[in-house]
Amino acid sequence: MKGPKRAALLLLCVQALGWAGIAERITDYELANGLRVIIYVDSSAPVVATHVWYRVGSYYEPVGRTGISHMTEHMVFKRSPAWPPDGFSQLVQEHGGQSNGFTSTWYSGYFEVFAADRWELALKLEAARMHACIFLDEDFIPEREVVSEEWRLSDNQPTRRLWTDFFATAFQANPQRNPTIGWSDDIRNYTRSAVEEWYRTWYNPANAVLVIAGDVRPDKVRTLVAKHFGRLRGKPVPKVDFYDIEPDQRGARRVEVRMRTSAPALLIGYRMPGRRDTVGYNAAAVTAAVLGDGRLSRLHRRLVVETRLATSVNVWPTAQRDPGLLMLMITPNNEESIPAIERVVTEEIARLAEEPVEERELERVRNGLVANEVFARDNAGRVAYLIASYWALTDDWREFDRELERTRRIGTDEVMAFARDWLRPEFQTVGALLPPQTEAR
Amino acid sequence: MKPLLTLLAACGILFAVPSLPVYRDSLENGLVVLTYEDHSVPAVSMRLVSRSGATLDPGGRSGTANLTARLLLDGTAFRSAEEITETIEFLGIRRNAGSGYDFSYSELMTLSEYLDTALTLLAEAARSASFPESEFERERALTLTRARRDWDRPNTVVEADFDRLLFGDQHPYTRDECGDTADLPGLTPDDVRSFHAAHWHPGNCFLIIVGAVEREDLLGRVRSLFGDWPASARVERPTVPGFDFPPGIRARAITRPEMSQSYVIMGHPGLSVFDTDLQAARLMSFVLGGSAIASRLGESVRVEGGLAYDVRCWFDRLALPGAFRATVQTADPAEAIRRIRYEIRRMHESGPTERETETARNYFTGSFPLGYSSTSGKLRELTFAEAYGFGPGWLEEFPRVIGELTREDLAAAARTRLCPDDMLIVVVGPLTRDRLGLDDTAWLEE
Structure with missing residues (x-):
């Protein structure tokens, strides 16, 4: 077929x-x-x-x-x-x-x-x-x-x-x-x-x-x-909403953690929309999968298979209610690989913004996301968790059902627009776990 | 416990499990097939298990069993790794693989309509995995990085030291199930090819299928794909030397001034999964330290003392005799160790109370079905049952076995399996040995 x-x-x-x-x-x-x-x-x-x-x-x-x-x-x-x-x-x-x-x-x-x-x-x-x-x-x-x-x-x-x-x-x-x-x-x-x-x-x-x-x-x-x-008394709760509180990010940020470690780690985050922006959120989820879900994903191919700069790559959206971060977690082969890894990430993101994603690649990504949803429903406890989390994060558990349909509607235009609008160098934060520097003489 | 619940439990109706749709069949070549029919979602999981795990890694080549399992689906005589990955990822099939000490496995989870594709890939991989060099290098690098990162965790440092002191350098339990950082760089594709040839054949494997399948129909498909997988000679299982555990209290302190908390592990030799008092010992250790809150250790160290977030103890459940271990992470290791030793001695001398025994029985029998309500839980429990010879009826047999245990059984396990006077204690943290209050201890050098 x-x-x-x-x-x-x-x-x-x-x-x-x-x-x-x-x-x-x-x-x-x-x-x-x-x-x-x-x-x-x-x-x-x-x-x-x-x-x-x-x-x-x-x-x-x-x-x-x-x-x-x-x-x-x-x-x-x-x-x-x-x-x-x-x-x-x-x-x-x-x-x-x-x-x-x-x-x-x-x-x-x-x-x-x-x-x-x-x-x-x-x-x-x-x-x-x-x-x-x-x-x-x-x-x-x-x-x-x-x-x-x-x-x-x-x-x-x-x-x-x-x-x-x-x-x-x-x-x-x-x-x-x-x-x-x-x-x-x-x-x-x-x-x-x-x-x-x-x-x-x-x-x-x-x-x-x-x-x-x-x-x-x-x-x-x-x-x-x-x-x-039935007899418990309900009362109003304070309204807390910081959806727009975060100042615009005007440049890349960087943080290093130096601790005793034998395996460096690299985190890269880009601003992404919260769940109230339903198109933006689902475009982010599909884009994340194109970049880093599975061995055929673009960053896995480039960083793990072709250049061998890293041993693993994972990409996923963390945003929930408010705008959050599209996260890349990369395990570099060593500290020296990090600049080259960052160059590859920049190249692949630029490619996403400039070149349409082929339909077959999008289809593979969407199929994986859909299958995961089915697998996640194999026991009542897991379903209860998912229903409650949709209530907490979107105010309506029915969003749980709508997720698939929204994912299915994400095509190359949405992915390209998301990459252009959100995966910009000035919206980036980089964090690196590295071994302690040599003590000062 | 409420009188009504006690009465119901005594009548044996409280924890009755309805007959489960679990079947065990054998093909003529010796392959055992376990089927658990579950139509709750349109998906099927399949796990092929080799009865050989990290215990059978060749000397100096730890990680071989694990890498063999993890690379099984990365290239066969008929398809490249790329082709397999293309098929798997396009159909949304998920894969997983790994190794314990006593078995290793490779599994696929698929939507029902791709059952044939997934089963075909698994059968082909089992019979003709090719272990290409490039895939081997990728997977070894990943495994090595993970193993190195593990050493960033203070738990790993303290557990590895404890295992080496308890079992000795040559024992398999001293080696990491996924491979040691010292051994992994030396492994080659030929190592995994040899391990595959020796340990992945129908007489040494079993296949578990869980999900939306009908047993009869499934068996036909399995037979057509695995039926002519040639049988092979039995796997030789070399005798593992025992280990000496000197009497008395021995301890080692590993000083890490930069840490804000100490990690403690203490214990002594335990038992094997085949020992007849295994379940009594498990229930007894559950009462002693099965939970960081609702157990004697939890009550003393966490609830009363506020000394730690997590404290617990358990017996290893493996084919060879393992360890009894108690662990805690705390800023006050001296007081935590004192309390843990006190509770171990109290349990050793008096055993649990009737009420504690009743609670443990209820928890084990009641929560057991909850553990296999998910697909992953079904795979886990059926793997355990088959790998250790408990049989497919184990899921239904277990509540009866637990229900028959008495306070005296648990007290006997406490007397024979807990040794408060013969203990090994390893601590890593911002401390020196004189801060641990262990006056009765023979110190082992760092």
């Missing part, structure tokens, strides 16, 4: 079995208190994943309080009427489940996965986490030390240190410049009352989504959700 026909078949298959199936299996509604509830039925395994995500993360934090969302995430496992002190995880274990929490730039999320015959416990626990956590100094003080130790874990890993310094260089005003865990001085200066206030401000039904995915019946789920969450 020849290319275009094969691609059309692929898309047909995905549309028939993937997207339509997802939408048909979803029940979506909102409680009077503002809690968005999304139920996804997947009876392929007797398992239920329950996610509750809040729209709060490092993006929302003022100067001096960086990382307080992450600290709050630690504290909301400590104490509530629904579980014994520090007994949250043990209670989940006793019922044969798994649970965890995570904080990102844009959201704080929690989940439990249980066998389908006992998943209601997840609702009980998450409802308590939403409104009834108790903050005591005796819990807070040692937990602040735990978070300091978590920060030191990053500090001692050279590549993590590179990422931290890179984002602090690429952004000047947008809070994406701050690490999710916060800066170490801010962590040391948290107070229990400040963390509790942060919790009271952001944790409430009107700022949350509840996703239940797995072997459930929607009518029964509705009853249980009403029982556990």
Whole structure:
């Protein structure tokens, strides 16, 4: 079967079995208190994943309080009427489940996965986490030390240190410049009352989504959700939006991290649009794949196969709600290769801006992106995660379904326009992890 | 635990797993085929596993098994690496490969409609992989860079030192599964060609297929592609010498003044995956340090002490006896080590409580099906079951085995498998040995 026909078949298959199936299996509604509830039925395994995500993360934090969302995430496992002190995880274990929490730039999320015959416990626990956590100094003080130790874990890993310094260089005003865990001085200066206030401000039904995915019946789920969450009070949350806050970048930026390392690393970032610019965002995703997804990608061919300047290349879009960065992560063969690598990157980007991309190359890239979407849906827990993340990042889980269609519409014109408008030398930030320089004589 | 749950568990109905669509078939040439039918998405994953892993890397040539697996789909007698990559990437097929100590594997994940293409590529690669020089150089360079970067992580420094001191220089577990930085530059395409010829043949391999397939139909396709793959002689598995572990507490401190935290690993010889008390020891170590929060070590070191973000312990699960290990990363290693040693001794002397045993049983039986609800989880668990001879029924057998374990079983494992008086401790960090408070220790030079 020849290319275009094969691609059309692929898309047909995905549309028939993937997207339509997802939408048909979803029940979506909102409680009077503002809690968005999304139920996804997947009876392929007797398992239920329950996610509750809040729209709060490092993006929302003022100067001096960086990382307080992450600290709050630690504290909301400590104490509530629904579980014994520090007994949250043990209670989940006793019922044969798994649970965890995570904080990102844009959201704080929690989940439990249980066998389908006992998943209601997840609702009980998450409802308590939403409104009834108790903050005591005796819990807070040692937990602040735990978070300091978590920060030191990053500090001692050279590549993590590179990422931290890179984002602090690429952004000047947008809070994406701050690490999710916060800066170490801010962590040391948290107070229990400040963390509790942060919790009271952001944790409430009107700022949350509840996703239940797995072997459930929607009518029964509705009853249980009403029982556990219906009486909670929703309240308005502060509006935080820094979409346009970042000053225009007027020239390339550069940062070096010199630590004990035996393998240099190179990060190159270019400004790119946020998700509110739907054409720009998807053009960035396709462009990233043309440059660096797979062994046939342009930068892999040039840097790894032809010139052997690098051993690996990865390119992907990081922008989520706000304009962010199209990232290139390259592993140079050695420090001396870096200038030549940067020249190749510049050449390939110029080529993208000037020469149309052949249809077959675009088709390959789009097929890969589509197949990845299908693979990602192989279990209810993963689907729950994706639904919640689309809610958090785009305000509407249906964007999850629209992603493919938008990707399919990206052609060479969009890629060329994106390369011309965004992949410009003055929008570039470069970060390099290098071994320490020879000590001064 | 609530009385009702206890009653249900006692009746054996709480963690019942419905019969799974898992099948084990053998072709005449000895190739075992495991099929897990799962129609939740229109996709199929296939993993070909050689029962030979890094343990069988030739002396001084660590990384051979891993590179063989990773290069399997990079050129065959019939297609160039470029042609294969073109096919794979155009159809959106994803590939993955790697090696553990006891097995190595190459896998493809495809949309269902390209099942035949993917299976054909895998069969062709298994039988006639050519390992071209240029692909070999590329993959070796990538593996070497990753191995070097691993050494940037303090965990790698401390773990490698611990393994070398515990197992001795000649033991395979002292070598990295993916290859040591000292060995990888010396490997050649002939090394992987020889390893492929000796270890990738139907009697030493099994094929796992997970996804939207019907077993009968699939077997026909597998038979047509793999059925005349010639059988070969059994793989010789050389005897690995045991290792001596002197009694007493021994320690090594590696000073790194630039670090802001110390990395600690402590432990002693453990057990093999074939030992009959493996599951009892696993549950016992879970109670002791299976989680950084809900375990005795987590409670003492993290929750009460605020000393670390992560603290845990486990037994290696490998064919040859491995290690029991406890790890922590902390700015106060002296206090963390003191607490960990105290908890190991307490577990050794008294075992877990009834309630802790019950919780561990519930967690293992209840969370086990969650682990194989994804495709990658199914591949992982079926690989484990087949590689170590537990059989395809293992997914359903496991809850029963765990459900029968008693507090006394776990206490016996604690008595025999934990050795609080014979311990090896390695620390890397901004410290000197006198800051560790280890008065009863024989120090090993850095």
